[in-house]
Amino acid sequence: MTSDYLYQQLENWLFEGIQAQRWRTGERLPSIRELCKQHGLSKATVQHALQRLEAQGLLEARPKAGYFVALRSPVAEPLSRSRIDPPRPATVSELLLDIMRRSAAFDLLPDLHGGELPASIVTLNRSVARALRRQRGEDYQYYDEPEGNLALRQQLALHVARRGWPVDTDQLCITSGCQHALFLALMASCQAGDVVAVESPGFYGALQLLEQLKLQVVEVPASITGGMDMDAFEEVLERWPVKACIVSPAFSTPTGSVMPEIARHRLLALAESYDLAIIEDDIYADTAFGMAPDPLKALDSQNRVILCSSFSKSLSRDLRLGWIAGARWHAQIIRLKLVTQLASSRYLQQGVAEFMADGSFTTHLRRQRQELREQRDQLIAQLQAWPGDIRVSLPQGGLAVWVELADHIDTLQRYPQALEQGVVITPGPLFSVSEQFNHCLRISFAHPWDERRRKALKQLGELLS
């Protein structure tokens, strides 16, 4: 396929070069000046391509030295290559549900809740309290519009426009979080019995939703760095009648992979050929350590990508506030929201809108990204001290790394032992219905590595050796 933009042509050329090891890990790329000359491109175009590859975690910018091929994960790809099984009803065991509930906090020690409340959250809470104080007359007697508060949708439109996706406010609908958005997307685009493709390993919340909505699941192997494997996906589409596909192009769960531009175009072309709904889980985009990857939705000329996101990973899990851009299913999605819960709280949306409007959200994200990167590096450093042979993903965003242990270690079996020691782990089998990732686990870096969490991680290393 050919790209419409010059920067994309260069981006693809560099991407293929890195994949083909024309430049090896740690090696410096040709300078911007050299690339300009070589390809007859402007400096801005070359920089744009390089920044996008940096956002995908393929390059690392070193001040005054240039762009280097990033230290990739200390894993050989494919890490755990999953097989392709035929579609089946998604069934999630009670044990896994219990683990999922505990794991949603992304914390080895979920009862800790330590530390200081960050200044930005204090500001956020003040904004919300102010919106409550400003309630007037009979405001409390009225439901908000089902599509949500216009001021908040305007702020969100401005926010995503920075990632190359110019969106109108009437393409957005406010939800009670990303899980709620995924639910609305599936309800609107599928019927009981339909087949839905997911990444494998992939987000367990999606598997639970498929189960409750009586949908069938087909798992498509996903790579640690590039996300869903498009060759495998095409094979799946040829063999079975897939109705929708859930993907996280920006920092997928659990591996943190970023889908490259080439794969994105191929995914959309396949969606068009096979008449699919693409449900894009974009919840981790705002955690990007570098430039946030564009949403897949930005390339959606066919109006068939439903983007789902929320503030739960980037700001606060207790807001219960997310959003959805429903593409051709948008009207039906608004109706479903109206019918299943009428509206969202207006005061809350107004408070968050003001928090965004005064620049506090951007400031918050800047600080948080730095913290997350440091916490990731500290985690990786500690994991290197674990006994035994382990392999770890090296995500450029998100909240967790994916760890592959020696084959004989069953993380699900070790779960109760860890729990006895007060440590909650997130075993690999949660991320699939096909029992393929028994020797894997997700470890989060969402929380600061204080003394107690460090100790818990060390204990865990011993337990899992």
Added chain:
Amino acid sequence: MTSDYLYQQLENWLFEGIQAQRWRTGERLPSIRELCKQHGLSKATVQHALQRLEAQGLLEARPKAGYFVALRSPVAEPLSRSRIDPPRPATVSELLLDIMRRSAAFDLLPDLHGGELPASIVTLNRSVARALRRQRGEDYQYYDEPEGNLALRQQLALHVARRGWPVDTDQLCITSGCQHALFLALMASCQAGDVVAVESPGFYGALQLLEQLKLQVVEVPASITGGMDMDAFEEVLERWPVKACIVSPAFSTPTGSVMPEIARHRLLALAESYDLAIIEDDIYADTAFGMAPDPLKALDSQNRVILCSSFSKSLSRDLRLGWIAGARWHAQIIRLKLVTQLASSRYLQQGVAEFMADGSFTTHLRRQRQELREQRDQLIAQLQAWPGDIRVSLPQGGLAVWVELADHIDTLQRYPQALEQGVVITPGPLFSVSEQFNHCLRISFAHPWDERRRKALKQLGELLS
């Protein structure tokens, strides 16, 4: 059927006497002392029975004068007796959806939002803001339990215990409002294609839900004073395979009827014989002008009544906070809530729990009931000045009266004309899928009758004559 309690025996005897016109409208009942002597009962037992009939709107207590048979609605029963049609897919037209959205505000002039913010709502908002200020450490990084905040469930348990329903906190789950609770109840108890019985006329939100969940609806005639007709319901159950039944025993929508004790026992016996789920919409109970009627759930010895309610009608529509007691489906309901939206905001639940704990909710309800009763009386007085022959229900709680106009007046047809004059009406056809209530409409008394609303009501009287 015989009742277990002495007060129930007296209540039934009095109820039947009123129905048989042994005492006529406005007539005084025997005194408490006479009833004690006559039936060999204690004063407390007799008072309990009388208060319960007062709660059902059948009696009126006049200080120092005794209990009188209440002025019943200026309607001859049956008002609009609906026919029984076979089950059919619930389909709601786009026009009706638009009307429903506007009507959810219960206001003839929904853009007015006038008046002062009541002191109790100021207190509520302060409680919520305080809970936000008290957020500590990493609280914002954690999801609440899917069943909801324990402090709030404790307050709710205390609150409903006053209505004769002792409930454990683990039988309750917090939701995003009553509509969300109804959605969870239907998802847990029914499958696509199942038949669900509803009151006719009945709540339009239930019809919309049935449509979205691909359920079939069978409408059971309901009377203006006593709610769903149990003879008709039994006939329906004999003829069709009904899976669940949605009822509002306390102030149903749109008529404001209260289901008498006898009908409640019969409903539960039928539910047992035919293995039904009973979904009790209890949202209006807290608006009762007198003592709130007991919930049907209090009689549920078979664990098959799912109670749904929220703060939207009694406190604030903008909280988006409700609750559900899921009976035998409770575990599945919690799972569905978890899977479709993870959790509710913890700070919000804590704020409302404190508002309840310090007695502010009770104070609020006391004030509000008085206001609602006054607003109802003002509405009825104005309706009596309307031209033409109209009949109006006289509810003892809820937020609206049901009005029957002359047969030839089509309220749906007059809807756009009213809208042109800036007045939003709630036409009868909204409350049924069988086009039976074309000459009816619901008129709300939820808002104060200020000059502009009075004028709108007068205009409406002319438009509908």
